[in-house]
Structures are given as structure tokens and as C-alpha cells.
Amino acid sequence: xxxxxxxxxxxxxxxxxxxxxxxxxxxxxxxxxxxxxxxxxxxxxxxxxxxxxxxxxxxxxxxxxxxxxxxxxxxxxxxxxxxxxxxxxxxxxxxxxxxxxxxxxxxxxxxxxxxxxxxxxxxxxxxxxxxxxxxxxxxxxxxxxxxxxxxxxxxxxxxxxxxxxxxxxxxxxxxxxxxxxxxxxxxxxxxxxxxxxxxxxxxxxxxxxxxxxxxxxxxxxxxxxxxxxxxxxxxxxxxxxxxxxxxxxxxxxxxxxxxxxxxxxxxxxx
Numbered sequence: 001x002x003x004x005x006x007x008x009x010x011x012x013x014x015x016x017x018x019x020x021x022x023x024x025x026x027x028x029x030x031x032x033x034x035x036x037x038x039x040x041x042x043x044x045x046x047x048x049x050x051x052x053x054x055x056x057x058x059x060x061x062x063x064x065x066x067x068x069x070x071x072x073x074x075x076x077x078x079x080x081x082x083x084x085x086x087x088x089x090x091x092x093x094x095x096x097x098x099x100x101x102x103x104x105x106x107x108x109x110x111x112x113x114x115x116x117x118x119x120x121x122x123x124x125x126x127x128x129x130x131x132x133x134x135x136x137x138x139x140x141x142x143x144x145x146x147x148x149x150x151x152x153x154x155x156x157x158x159x160x161x162x163x164x165x166x167x168x169x170x171x172x173x174x175x176x177x178x179x180x181x182x183x184x185x186x187x188x189x190x191x192x193x194x195x196x197x198x199x200x201x202x203x204x205x206x207x208x209x210x211x212x213x214x215x216x217x218x219x220x221x222x223x224x225x226x227x228x229x230x231x232x233x234x235x236x237x238x239x240x241x242x243x244x245x246x247x248x249x250x251x252x253x254x255x256x257x258x259x260x261x262x263x264x265x266x267x268x269x270x
Contacts, residue, residue, distance in 0.1 A: 001082060001222050002041050002222060002223045002226045003041060003219065003220055003221060003222050004040035004041055004217050004218065004219045004220075004221055005040075005041070005070055005074050005076060005080060005219050005220075006018065006038055006039065006040055006041060006042070006043065006070065006122070007040035007041075007122070007214060007215065007217055007219055008038075008040075008121040008122040008123075008214065008215055009073075009215060010215055013073055014070070014073060014122075015038075015121075015122060015123050015137065016136075016137040016138050017066075017069045017070065017073065017137060017138065017140075018038055018043070018066065018070075018123050018137065019123055019135050019136060019137025019164070019166055020137030020138040020139040020140070020161075020162075020163075020164045021062055021065045021066050021069060021137070021139065022036065022045075022062055022137075022166055023135070023136075023137060023139070023164035023165055023166040023167075024061075024065070024139045024164050025058050025061040025062040025065070026058070026166060026167065027164070028057075028058075028061055029054055029057045029058040029061065030050075030054065031047050031048075031049060031054055031055065031058040032047060032048040032049070032169045033045065033046070033047045033166065033167065033168055033169065034046040034047060034048065034101065034168060034169055034170065034171055035101055035104040035105060035125045035129070035168065036104065036123060036124075036125050036135075036166070036168075037104050037105065037107035037108070037120075037122070037123065037124050037125065038107075038122045038123040038124070039107055039108070039111070039122065040122070040214065040217065040219075043123070044103070044104045044107060045104075046090075046100055046101060046104045048169070048172055055087055056087075059085045059087070063080075063081055063085060066080060067079055067080035067081060068142075069140065074219045074220065076220075086231045088231060088232060088233070088234065088235055089233075089234050089235070089245065090234075090235045090236075091234065091235065091236040091237065091241050091242075091245065092172070092173075093236065093237040093238065093241060094173040095237040096235050096236055096237040097171045097172065097173050098171070098173075098185075098189070099235070099237070100235055101171060101186075101189065102189050102192070102193060104125070105117060105124075105125070105126055105186070105189060105190060105193060106193040106197075107120065107124065108120030108122070108124070109193050109194060109197040109208075110193070110196070110197060110200075112197070112200065112201060112204070112206065112208050112209065113208055113209045113210075113214055114208050114209070114210065114211055114214075115194070115197065115198070115201075115208050116194050117190045117193060117194060119211055120211070121211040121214060121215055122214075123135070125168055126186075126190060128166075128168055129168060129182075129183065129186050130183055130186055130187060130190070134165050134166075135165065135166040135168070136163060136164070136165050136166075137163070137164055137166070138158065138161040138162070138163060138164065139161065139162045139163075139164045140157075140160065140161050141160045141161070141162065142160075144160040145159070145160040148160065170182050233245075233246070233249065234246070234249075
């Protein structure tokens, strides 16, 4: 519904909960995460999955637990997410991988919420990449907490919490580069994001909302209008590569349909 249930709060409880759940999901599934940014109503994750099941397992674990934990913080009953996640395949092209990284790092600035990347008060991977500040949060063991309450204890927020760290990996196309060079390239991307944000604010004649205003927003506020533009099936830099990805997808769909027909016909070994 576009509500601001993920918006950062001054106590940092939303941020630490988000990072804790994502980090625990990473530990459970082994997903390689490259960058993450959390806006008030959704989050972006750039990751390298070994296969579709690994990504699905990560998102099931992360979104399922976030639904419960964020609901606790904002007294939100029922599911947090309106629909399943959108998993968009990114091509192997270096240009497209860099473009996706720029998109994730630009969260907050490109929406004209803050002037600089480091100004965004929510979960963001820029400092972790550029300043080696680990993304740390808390995982709350609700089973142990429940057992304690059954013993008529009154546990505090962190009595049954475990600190978790979200590990970030470089882009696949940059894995051969030394860390210093990766930081230099990311720093250039951040400067470009901030320059484009300043140009957009001048063009529109408006100032950014600011971190304080973001944290002051009512998490239950429901915007009247939502961006309903369709998401692309793939991210590719060259038309030739995009066409190849579509052809591969069509092959998978054809194979699936054939297998489904054989299954319905009684072939249990399909």
C-alpha cells in the first residue's frame, strides 16, 4: 500500500531490525549480497545468487521475518508485503552491473529526499563499502523470548537478541580488482549520483526533504498515488544481450510447459 512502515526512526530500531533479519537470512542461505538500500516503503537488494532456489529461500526467510518484526514496531497486524518480491535478472555486462549498483546506491538522493548519499538515515550500503563500517543489526529470538514469558519473566528488548553483520561482496565484474580500486570507483559513482541529484533539484526548483523530515513521517501514512510502472523482465545494457535473455527465458517456459503436460499425462519421472 506504499505505507512508510520501513522508514528509519530516531532510536534506530527499524534499521537494526532490518539489518539483523537480512544478515540472518544471508547466514541461513549463503546469498552473496553486493548492495542494499532501504527506503520508507520498500527496499532494493543487488545480489549474486547461485541459483533461483537460493534467492527464493533468502527472500522467503527475509520477507517473512521482516513482516513480523516490523509489524511489532509499528503495531501492524497481518502481512507487511502486498505481493511477492520482484526478482529481476541482471546481465553479465559490466556496464549494466555498474548501472544497477548506481541505482541502489542512489536511493534517497534520486527521490530528492536527501542531498548526499551519506545523508540518508535508513539502511544503506555506501558507508559499509567506502568507510568499512559494517552493517550490523539484531536478530531477535522470539522462541526463547516466548519461553521466558511462559516462565513469567519480563525480558527486555535485547535479552534474547543476537548481533548479526551483513556481509557485502564486490560486483562480479570487479572481483579481480583490489579493494582500494573498488572504493575509488564506488566513490566516483556516489559523486555522479549527488551531482545528478543537485541538477534535478535545480531543474525542479525544490529542495530535498531532509533526513529529519523523513524520520518524522507517520509510518502508517498511505500515499494517494503510487508508482505503478511495470518492472522490466531483465536488466541488460545491449539490445543483443537483452534479446538473448528473452530467448533463454522463452526456452525455459517451453521446457516447463512440456514437462507439465507430461506430468499430467502420468509421467512421474519427468
